[in-house]
Amino acid sequence: MASERAPSHGEPPSTLHQSRSAERVLALLDTVITNGAVSLTDAAAEADIPTSTALRHLRLLTNRGYLVRDDRGWYSVGPAFVRMAVASFQSGPYARLMAAAQPGLERLVEITEESAYLAVRDGIEAVYIATVESRRAIRHVGWVGKSVPLQGTAVGKALLSEAPAPGTRPRSVLNTGAIEPDVTAVVAPISGPAGVIGAFSVLGPAERLVGERLEIATASVTQAAMETSSALSEARPVLP
Amino acid sequence: MASERAPSHGEPPSTLHQSRSAERVLALLDTVITNGAVSLTDAAAEADIPTSTALRHLRLLTNRGYLVRDDRGWYSVGPAFVRMAVASFQSGPYARLMAAAQPGLERLVEITEESAYLAVRDGIEAVYIATVESRRAIRHVGWVGKSVPLQGTAVGKALLSEAPAPGTRPRSVLNTGAIEPDVTAVVAPISGPAGVIGAFSVLGPAERLVGERLEIATASVTQAAMETSSALSEARPVLP
DNA sequence: CAATGCTTTTCATTCAATGAAACCAAGGCA
DNA sequence: TGCCTTGGTTTCATTGAATGAAAAGCATTG
Numbered sequence: 001m002a003s004e005r006a007p008s009h010g011e012p013p014s015t016l017h018q019s020r021s022a023e024r025v026l027a028l029l030d031t032v033i034t035n036g037a038v039s040l041t042d043a044a045a046e047a048d049i050p051t052s053t054a055l056r057h058l059r060l061l062t063n064r065g066y067l068v069r070d071d072r073g074w075y076s077v078g079p080a081f082v083r084m085a086v087a088s089f090q091s092g093p094y095a096r097l098m099a100a101a102q103p104g105l106e107r108l109v110e111i112t113e114e115s116a117y118l119a120v121r122d123g124i125e126a127v128y129i130a131t132v133e134s135r136r137a138i139r140h141v142g143w144v145g146k147s148v149p150l151q152g153t154a155v156g157k158a159l160l161s162e163a164p165a166p167g168t169r170p171r172s173v174l175n176t177g178a179i180e181p182d183v184t185a186v187v188a189p190i191s192g193p194a195g196v197i198g199a200f201s202v203l204g205p206a207e208r209l210v211g212e213r214l215e216i217a218t219a220s221v222t223q224a225a226m227e228t229s230s231a232l233s234e235a236r237p238v239l240p
Numbered sequence: 241m242a243s244e245r246a247p248s249h250g251e252p253p254s255t256l257h258q259s260r261s262a263e264r265v266l267a268l269l270d271t272v273i274t275n276g277a278v279s280l281t282d283a284a285a286e287a288d289i290p291t292s293t294a295l296r297h298l299r300l301l302t303n304r305g306y307l308v309r310d311d312r313g314w315y316s317v318g319p320a321f322v323r324m325a326v327a328s329f330q331s332g333p334y335a336r337l338m339a340a341a342q343p344g345l346e347r348l349v350e351i352t353e354e355s356a357y358l359a360v361r362d363g364i365e366a367v368y369i370a371t372v373e374s375r376r377a378i379r380h381v382g383w384v385g386k387s388v389p390l391q392g393t394a395v396g397k398a399l400l401s402e403a404p405a406p407g408t409r410p411r412s413v414l415n416t417g418a419i420e421p422d423v424t425a426v427v428a429p430i431s432g433p434a435g436v437i438g439a440f441s442v443l444g445p446a447e448r449l450v451g452e453r454l455e456i457a458t459a460s461v462t463q464a465a466m467e468t469s470s471a472l473s474e475a476r477p478v479l480p
Numbered sequence: 481c482a483a484t485g486c487t488t489t490t491c492a493t494t495c496a497a498t499g500a501a502a503c504c505a506a507g508g509c510a
Numbered sequence: 511t512g513c514c515t516t517g518g519t520t521t522c523a524t525t526g527a528a529t530g531a532a533a534a535g536c537a538t539t540g
Contacts, residue, residue: 019527021262026265030324039517050499065362080367087273088321092317093310129326260529292489292490292531292532293530313487
């Protein structure tokens with residue numbers, strides 16, 4: 001469902017491996033995390049690894065606490081991974097972005113009444129890493145942690161765009177139905193000190209995001225992106 | 241600083257490896273994530289791996305987007321890892337716990353005016369996976385994502401305790417200075433359908449958590465644990 | 481420019497990873 | 511009840527993938 005691995009730089013063919021076991025362990029970890037709870041055979045199939053080998057790797061991951069195995073035999077996220085996950089939000093390049101973007105997301109939902117997302121680039125894909133959901137009954141949900149191609153999507157275009165001059169309003173990008181039919185996306189790029197580093201997406205049903213509502217969405221998403229960009233270019237706190 | 245790996249079941253000696261490269265890649269990933277931004281040599285040293293090998297592994301991790309390498313050469317969290325991290329909060333055994341515990345954490349801070357944490361067990365350690373910080377100037381901060389031994393700590397004792405009969409108040413555990421001097425911890429276990437699965441910790445300066453304040457902390461932490469436990473034993477939503 | 485500290489490449493050696501096959505355990509079903 | 515299918519687990523001989531010492535780059539600094 002959610003995205004094959006993204007070879008940031010295309011590795012040669014795919015039969016040429018350089019550290020197979022490592023790659024495979026990561027692939028398994030990824031499958032389990034993104035797919036929720038999976039059985040050995042499912043995980044092995046999804047990652048295209050013989051079960052005997054997959055078993056050994058999954059065992060390693062559970063021994064280390066990165067995964068857990070419930071009574072039914074399903075594998076899922078383990079405490080050690082959760083530890084890393086929360087730690088990764090405390091520091092690192094994305095922590096600052098997520099913190100700076102939070103108010104923007106909230107205001108976007110308030111103004112547009114649609115769901116707002118924060119996306120970043122991952123190789124040839126875009127990843128949605130944060131959201132505030134619309135409070136309406138019909139709303140866009142469930143894209144956090146999901147990745148979509150850059151090609152042909154509004155997020156993609158925004159993430160690949162040139163950063164506007166500091167303090168100026170970025171251009172918004174509009175698209176309907178690129179990923180899912182009847183979903184309209186209004187996106188604006190967020191710039192950091194070194195170019196575009198993320199994007200705000202307002203996502204809602206195509207028949208609702210028209211006319212005045214669309215104008216409001218466009219205006220507020222560029223506004224939010226601009227404000228977040230300025231916040232990010234202010235003096236950065238010292239590193240640990 | 242934060243915890244050597246935790247062999248949930250002790251693997252044989254430690255010189256007997258079964259999938260070295262995999263172990264090492266995980267070790268490197270872990271070091272980078274928990275230590276923020278590190279250089280090749282630092283990461284290699286911390287994980288006790290020859291630099292040439294470490295380099296190869298770190299490259300794999302960056303190619304896959306799990307890590308990024310900034311202009312200075314430091315490695316830190318990458319978009320692919322953030323994707324997994326946020327995905328891991330959407331589902332999995334800990335998602336439910338964290339969601340159920342959030343209101344409890346907030347009320348604990350409101351009542352006790354100290355920082356409150358949620359901890360879970362990871363092998364022979366406890367991991368703090370969520371927090372709401374006290375609003376006071378002097379307060380306990382920065383333990384999210386950190387792990388501490390079960391042995392000799394209040395969290396440890398709570399996590400290893402027997403689950404109380406459903407609907408009854410759990411016993412609280414008290415400790416001062418086990419991890420850091422002058423820090424008092426008031427802890428109560430949270431039970432799920434299958435025994436103790438987590439714990440609430442109220443942490444504050446030893447000289448402040450005394451007398452009436454301590455009584456309040458004890459009462460509210462057991463109360464919160466009880467309420468969260470009941471919430472968790474209610475009908476669970478269907479799995480994907 | 482010599483010295484120092486990191487990073488990167490190379491390459492011969494070996495040991496760790498591999499997966500096919502055999503084996504178990506547990507349902508399902510007639 | 512016993513047969514059969516569908517996972518999961520173990521074994522073990524084979525091989526090629528992982529390894530790391532050493533040497534070579536490449537900045538930075540005094």
